[in-house]
Amino acid sequence: MxxxxxxxxxxxxxxxxxxxxxxxxxxxxxxxxxxxxxxxxxxxxxxxxxxxxGRIEVLGRERLPAGGPHLLVAKHQSELDAVMMFSLFPQFGAVVMQELERYPFVGALLRGLDYIAVAVDQGPQGRTAQVVAGAQRVLGQGRPLLIYPEGTLMALGARERYRSGVWRIYSATGATVTPVAMSVGAIWPRREWRKRVGRTGAVEFLDPIPPGLPEADFMALIEDRIEAATMRLIRAHADGDDLAAAEARFAAADAAFRSRIAATAAAPAMGDPA
The missing domain is CATH 1.20.5 (Single alpha-helices involved in coiled-coils or other helix-helix interfaces)
Incomplete structure (x- = not known):
């Protein structure tokens, strides 16, 4: 009811x-x-x-930069986490599909919020250039930029390989990154009509990542940090079948991540003898 x-x-x-x-x-x-x-x-x-x-905790505020623009790189597991991020950072910028601007109301809304509109038909290089230019504009205005590196909503414990676009923005802008872990999906699972009553969820800001890391190190660090912290929050806030399913998803995804990192480390560097 x-x-x-x-x-x-x-x-x-x-x-x-x-x-x-x-x-x-x-x-x-x-x-x-x-x-x-x-x-x-x-x-x-x-x-x-x-x-x-439901109760939503906001943890780690003290880890946020004292001032100036920064990148918020967050887990995306629920419609509720987008609500929370807008509630905490109403001035943030975000990346959206330019094609959405064709819809009369949606287009006006996106333009009014000054989000970064990217044309999906421009190809990977064109999209990257648009995103980087938009990120530089948003950060130049002193606003934070929110990035969901998986690019889609994920079930509790699940993950997709993080997309390298987040590193391109980080590298091009020289901005500090604040990783963000989530467990609000314990209250409002992604795309579900059925919510959970009496649950707690959390948004946690993790230790910042300074500029200057090479791509492989940055991508491995941000994925490992966000996913480990997110699973810690899920274990604290989910239970029953939700937690069991999250544990199974996390175990499979983490094994694949560790295997990928090991393979990358074992591969010869460009120009090294095979």
């Missing part, structure tokens, strides 16, 4: 917020649009607390 009530309340709230956001976005009031979206995220968090009896 609580889950059904939450879902109805969430979609009604979201619809009404979208209707209010359209004229704000259409007339280009970016600050007002971000304020409205931040208000919506606070209301969603309130619904989680009041209806689902």
């Amino acid at each position: 609580r889950v059904a009530l939450f879902n109805v309340a969430f979609y009604v709230l979201t619809f009404l917020t979208a209707m209010a956001a359209w004229p704000v976005a259409h007339f280009g009031a970016g600050d007002a649009l971000r304020a409205l979206m931040a208000w919506w995220t606070r209301r969603v968090r309130g619904l989680v607390r009041l209806i689902l009896r």
Whole structure:
């Protein structure tokens, strides 16, 4: 009953917020649009607390840079983590498909939020150039940039190989990276109508990664750090079948990751004798 009530309340709230956001976005009031979206995220968090009896912890705030632009490289396991990140960083930039701008309301919303629009039909090199240019613009404005390195929502314990675009942004901008672990999927599993009542979830900011690491070292470090911390949070906040399934997914994915790292380390460097 609580889950059904939450879902109805969430979609009604979201619809009404979208209707209010359209004229704000259409007339280009970016600050007002971000304020409205931040208000919506606070209301969603309130619904989680009041209806689902869920609790969301925010850990490691002290690890965030004291000031200036930075990259937030985060696990993406639930629609709720996007809500949380916008709630905490309403000014952040993000990468979206340029094709979404063709939709009347969505296009105005994305332009109003000043996100980085990337054309999927430009090919890998073209997309990389667009993302790097957009990242330099966002960071140059003093805003953080949120990146989901797997590029998709993941079930608890699951992971995809991290995409190298995150390193290209890190390398080109010289920005500090804050890895972000998540367990909010213990409350709201990805793409599920069924939520979990009485659960705790967390967003945890991990130790920052300074600029200057080579690609292989950076990619291995960021994936290992985020995934290990995320699984630690999942073990603290999930239980029953959810936890058992997460453990199985994590074991399989981590074995593949360790094998890949070992193979990379054993491969001869460019120019070395085979």
